[in-house]
Structures are given as C-alpha cells and as structure tokens.
Amino acid sequence: MGIAGRGHIAYVNGRKVEPVATSAAWDTLFLEDNEVKNLDIQPLILRKKTARDMWIILEQMYGQKKRKIRVYQLMKDVYALRQGDLSVADFYAALKSKWEDLDYCSDDTWNCPQDQMHYVAKEWENRIFLFLAELNDEFENMSSPMWKLNNKGV
16 A cells, blocks of 8 residues: 555645644554654665655656656667567658657757757768668668668658
C-alpha cells in the first residue's frame, strides 16, 4: 500500500501542518511522518527533517523539470536501440521518435541562423551514421551507396 492508501498524502504535498512540539498531536505527526519517510526511500533522502522535505528533494532530483535527466535517458535509449527483428522502416521510426523527443528537450540558443543550420546539418549526419551503424548486417552494403548520393550533407 502506498502513501495515499495509508492516508498520509498530506505529509508529502505540504498540507499537513506541524503542531506545537509539546502537544500530543506532535507525537502522532512524528510517528506518521517517519512511517512515510521509511517507505522504500534511499538513505540520503531519509536524512531530511520531514517527508515533505524529502519529496521536494526527490522532485528536484527526478522530476520532469529536470531536462538533463530526460535527455540522458533518451540518449541511452537511442544508443541501445538495434534493428533486431524490426523492419528498416520500423527501426527508423523508432529512432526518429526518440530523436524528436530529444529535439523537444533542446534548449539551445543560437547567435545567428547559420549556427543553427550548421548544427542541424551535423546532427542529422550523426543520426544517419547511427541509423546505418545499427542496421542488421544484411544491410551493410547499403551505407556506401547512400553516402555517394548525398555527399554534400543534408
């Protein structure tokens, strides 16, 4: 059973008000807060004073606001992707989907349009290399003619 199922969600969303330390309500808060803190959470997080403090740290570490963590995971996914049993079209579609997610996470700023054009061309070339490198061996002879057709870049 999770935090919400135990009726302790107020400890992580900040709605649980800490009572005066000398009251009996504080003892209950202390016990329940510690119960929340001990729900399979790593030791570094357990050093925080309250469950709410722990959740703030977890959000900072793993929340969707952390673009770099998302980019890291996407890059791992891209480099782990292999054609395997996929058709060439399905393999390319899978890579393209990951690349689009990576592009969405990009926060690059450009000084001039030429910088962006150069970056996009280089990135596309790297993506083609990756695509060709991860094709099954039966497509090995495809890569050489493809480069001859497109030797001026994208």
